[in-house]
Amino acid sequence: MSQRFSTADVASHNKTDSLWVIVDEDVYDLTKFQDEHPGGKKILQRVAGKDASKQFWKYHNESILKKYQKQLQVGSLDSKAAPPTPPATPPAEKKQDVVKPSAESGAVAPVPTAAAEEEAEALDPFGDLVPYADPSWYQSYHSPYFNQSHADLRAEVRQWVEDDIMPNVTEWEEGRKVPDSIYKAMGEKGYLAGLMGVHYPTNLTEQRVKSVAPEKWDLFHEMLLTDEISRAGSGGLVWNLIGGFGIGCPPLVKFGKKEVVKRVVPEILNGNKRICLAITEPDAGSDVANLTCEAKLSEDGKHYIVNGEKKWITNGIWCDYFTTAVRTGGEGMNGVSVLLIERSFGGVSTRKMDCQGVWSSGTTYITFEDVKVPVENLIGKENQGFKVIMTNFNHERIGIIIQCLRFSRVCYEESIKYAHKRRTFGKKLIDHPVIRLKLAHMARQIEASYNWLENLIYQCQKMGEMEAMLKLGGAIASLKAQSTTTFEFCAREASQIFGGLSYSRGGQGAKVERLYRDVRAYAIPGGSEEIMLDLSIRQALRVHKALGMKL
Numbered sequence: 001m002s003q004r005f006s007t008a009d010v011a012s013h014n015k016t017d018s019l020w021v022i023v024d025e026d027v028y029d030l031t032k033f034q035d036e037h038p039g040g041k042k043i044l045q046r047v048a049g050k051d052a053s054k055q056f057w058k059y060h061n062e063s064i065l066k067k068y069q070k071q072l073q074v075g076s077l078d079s080k081a082a083p084p085t086p087p088a089t090p091p092a093e094k095k096q097d098v099v100k101p102s103a104e105s106g107a108v109a110p111v112p113t114a115a116a117e118e119e120a121e122a123l124d125p126f127g128d129l130v131p132y133a134d135p136s137w138y139q140s141y142h143s144p145y146f147n148q149s150h151a152d153l154r155a156e157v158r159q160w161v162e163d164d165i166m167p168n169v170t171e172w173e174e175g176r177k178v179p180d181s182i183y184k185a186m187g188e189k190g191y192l193a194g195l196m197g198v199h200y201p202t203n204l205t206e207q208r209v210k211s212v213a214p215e216k217w218d219l220f221h222e223m224l225l226t227d228e229i230s231r232a233g234s235g236g237l238v239w240n241l242i243g244g245f246g247i248g249c250p251p252l253v254k255f256g257k258k259e260v261v262k263r264v265v266p267e268i269l270n271g272n273k274r275i276c277l278a279i280t281e282p283d284a285g286s287d288v289a290n291l292t293c294e295a296k297l298s299e300d301g302k303h304y305i306v307n308g309e310k311k312w313i314t315n316g317i318w319c320d321y322f323t324t325a326v327r328t329g330g331e332g333m334n335g336v337s338v339l340l341i342e343r344s345f346g347g348v349s350t351r352k353m354d355c356q357g358v359w360s361s362g363t364t365y366i367t368f369e370d371v372k373v374p375v376e377n378l379i380g381k382e383n384q385g386f387k388v389i390m391t392n393f394n395h396e397r398i399g400i401i402i403q404c405l406r407f408s409r410v411c412y413e414e415s416i417k418y419a420h421k422r423r424t425f426g427k428k429l430i431d432h433p434v435i436r437l438k439l440a441h442m443a444r445q446i447e448a449s450y451n452w453l454e455n456l457i458y459q460c461q462k463m464g465e466m467e468a469m470l471k472l473g474g475a476i477a478s479l480k481a482q483s484t485t486t487f488e489f490c491a492r493e494a495s496q497i498f499g500g501l502s503y504s505r506g507g508q509g510a511k512v513e514r515l516y517r518d519v520r521a522y523a524i525p526g527g528s529e530e531i532m533l534d535l536s537i538r539q540a541l542r543v544h545k546a547l548g549m550k551l
Contacts, residue, residue: 003075007051010077014049016041021052023065025080028072057421061510067167123151127158132443133413135227135450145220145454152211153221157228160189169232170510176352176359178240186241187271194222195242196250197395197460204253204261205269219461223402223453230406233414233511235518236360238403243361244276244315247396248323251277251388252340255380260340264321275321277396278310278341278366279389285312285524286531288325288389289333293368295326297375304328304339304378306347306371312525316364317352319343324368329383338385340377347371357518391469393526397480398457400526404483405450407515407522411487411494412442414511418498429497438493445486452479474539477532484523491516 005027013020019031021044034041039059047055123146126138137143138154165182172178186192190209193201200214208214212221230238249268252275253261267273284291293308306326316322322341329335341348347370353363380388416439419429429435456476460468494512495502501509502516523529541549 002073004078004080005075006078011049016045016048019044019048020074021047021050022077023051023053023056025077026069026073027075027077028068029074030072033068033072057508059507061170061506061508063167063170063510066162123148126151126154128413130413130416132446133409133416136447143454145458146224149212149216150220150224153209153224154228156209156211157191157225158231160185161228161232165229165232165237169234169237170506170514173234173236173360173514174505176236177362178237178360183241183274184271187269191225192242192245192249192271193269194225195246196253197222197398198250198253201253201265201269204265207270219457223398223457226399226402227406230403231410233407233410233515234360235403235407235515235521236358239314239358239361239521242399244274244313244319246399247314247392248275248277248319248321250395251323251338251379251392252321254391255338255388256340257376257378260376264340268321273320274315274318275323276313276315276319276364277392278313278316278322278324280312280525281309282311286527289336289386290331291325291327291336293324293326295328295337295339295373297328298372301375303372303374306339306341306368306373308368310364310366310368312353312355313364313366314358314525315362316366317350317362319350322348322366323379325385325389328385333386335383336385336389337382338379338388339373340379341368341371341373342377345371345373355521357514357521361521390473391465394460394469394473394476397476397526397532398453398460400522401449401453401476401479401483404487404522405446405453407518408442408446408449408483408487408490410511411490411515412439412446414509415439415442415494415497418508435497438497442490442493445489449479449483449486452482470543474536474543477527477539478536480526481529481532481536484519484529487515487522488519491519 007022010020010022010027013029016034017031019034020027020029022028030037030044034044037044043055122140122142123137125140127134129139131139137146164185187207190205190207193205193207194209194212194217197219200209200217202214209217209221226238226242229241232238245268249265253265256264264273268275279288279291281291281293293306293310295304295306297303298305304326306324308326310316310322310324313322320343322343324339324341326337326339327335328337347368349367349369350364353365355363379385416430419435419439422429424432452475456472456479459472463471491512495509495516498509498512501507502512503509505513527535
């Protein structure tokens with residue numbers, strides 16, 4: 001229990017040698033902090049002994065409180081209410097067996113329903129309980145997809161994100177780099193190994209996720225991990241930690257030679273080495289079949305000699321390994337192969353690109369000059385790399401969808417909390433119908449898109465890889481476009497609600513300003529919106545024709 005003070009107690013600490021302030025009914029001792037305050041001592045001294053909430057929120061956001069709370073907070077006002085205890089989730093009613101006549105005797109016999117066999121009970125409420133700011137299962141709604149192991153992972157990841165990431169993410173974004181120790185922690189916590197769209201690879205790493213046994217790991221754990229990291233509200237952070245890895249490592253694990261996988265992947269999964277996917281070129285983005293980076297077989301047949309360029313490669317500036325699409329044959333998709341190029345081979349040069357958004361992601365321009373790649377580093381079969389790339393796209397796009405929808409929630413949550421603080425024309429923003437309408441439109445798009453996402457992940461989990469690639473590719477492409485347009489809509493509406501605060505960097509609107517710059521980084525990579533929507537219809541028609549569609 002933190003110490004309690006009256007306003008009179010705080011008012012007595014109004015000198016430079018004992019300077020206390022109140023922010024949102026919490027009491028902070030800023031005596032030793034005066035020299036560190038970016039705005040100078042005088043600003044603090046003007047509010048010494050007083051409630052500085054209004055002044056604080058003019059210039060700062062919640063991450064500043066998180067960063068300094070532990071070292072500066074000395075207690076709370078005695079008038080501050082204790083946090084409410086979440087209501088206990090009522091026990092689920094016992095499902096009755098469905099009865100139907102027995103085929104042989106005509107007697108009524110019990111038939112267990114799926115719900116009776118495996119009861120999906122609602123889990124305890126979690127988080128701030130702002131409606132639509134988290135998925136509904138966080139707020140004790142029933143879900144067929146999540147169980148206690150997912151709730152345990154959620155709590156574990158959220159604690160790490162709130163303690164070690166959120167207080168620093170603005171600083172990292174401005175510095176264009178996330179500390180290596182954070183990426184290393186992803187490996188040590190077992191998170192990297194759980195982000196590859198496959199079962200937990202216990203044969204390739206000794207790292208384990210603390211809250212979930214590897215045999216219980218499923219695609220919803222992976223979804224949850226990406227979702228909770230995305231709560232930090234920075235595309236640059238998420239791409240730094242899982243961007244290059246999440247799309248560069250799965251093809252190697254699935255299609256690489258066993259000896260190469262055994263040599264390379266453990267060091268990647270523990271966070272000591274980094275890998276990325278290198279497909280896009282200056283003249284070949286979504287049109288993968290027309291890439292020109294060339295790999296010619298050496299005379300002795302032992303190496304591929306690679307020459308060419310890659311552009312907009314996430315994490316490339318820091319990577320040791322590059323899962324690279326190259327042309328080994330003739331024109332079109334049947335001449336494409338995938339190689340694992342190692343920086344240590346020589347002839348690999350990388351330079352960082354300055355982009356509109358995702359500043360801390362390490363977007364890179366790569367040049368390959370006569371790089372000698374052993375033939376053992378071929379991923380999949382020669383001239384059949386297009387299959388490897390296409391199989392990978394579903395996983396990449398689902399990752400983009402998860403991030404976009406959480407970023408949309410962040411924009412919504414920031415907006416609804418700000419709307420309860422900010423007053424205009426004599427009342428809070430939330431009391432203006434036009435603001436509530438904006439929030440409602442944000443929420444309806446988020447929830448519709450998110451429920452489609454849950455269903456697609458469930459289908460991915462139930463279908464074999466080939467079936468999922470054929471049946472779900474179009475739907476995933478469509479949802480990718482839906483989620484990026486939802487993200488753009490929410491970022492814009494949040495910006496309107498925050499006004500000028502979302503136009504300047506830092507302060508209360510920091511997350512909204514940052515995410516607005518990140519929108520294009522999601523709408524274009526992984527397949528632009530227009531190409532995704534066209535692909536979704538073409539593929540759906542092709543698949544359903546094979547299934548017997550009648551027109």
